[in-house]
Amino acid sequence: MENDLAKAFWDLHPVRRGHLLIVPKQHYATFFEIPGDTLAAMNDLLDQAKTYLDRTYHPAGYNIGVNTGAAAGQTVMHAHVHLIPRYPGDVKDPRGGIRKMIPAAVRRHR
Template sequence: MSCPFCCEKIEKIIENELAFAIYDQYPVNEGHLLIIPKRHVSSYFETSNEERLAMNELLEDGRHVLEKTYAPQGYNIGINCGEAAGQTIFHVHVHLIPRFTNDIANPRGGVRGVIPEKRIY
């Protein structure tokens, strides 16, 4: 099975030497970005320090793109590591999800919502 992130025809929004960003094909909110290392690697924990720095740089650059284009009021940043955590594409990618006031009734708990009954505390 070929990796959808290793495809030459992928439309990159921004990139640097070691990573790039694309819009998520199944966005949680408008503007949902994925930050992806260029090297095919399955887990965040297998990335090099240089790749992590490159992804962090694109998180900042991506935030600037989203602020200009969508003006979100907040962000969720997350990585699914392993099948038990919900990873479905085994090429590590960081989700940068813009959040908007009232996009859900009660956003309290944010990323804790991966286990819905644990989100509100």
């Protein structure tokens, strides 16, 4: 999917079936650098992508995620938004959202 300012495509390393990325066509290193018109275009694609995923995969919910900066886990320095479909039973206890989606990534803090 795409429009004049953004595009959506499958994540190369999906954490769930249907995991998509929404990215601006112009380079912005982080989410906070994206101008308003481009954010609006990305949101339009987010809505279109959700409609497509609802029809195709019938998820029970979604996580929408943005990592901004290396300290937050951003490894690709081009702004992008993750749209991650969620399914019943994909994790034992979904409370905590994406923090518990990848069990190896969960750390206990005291």
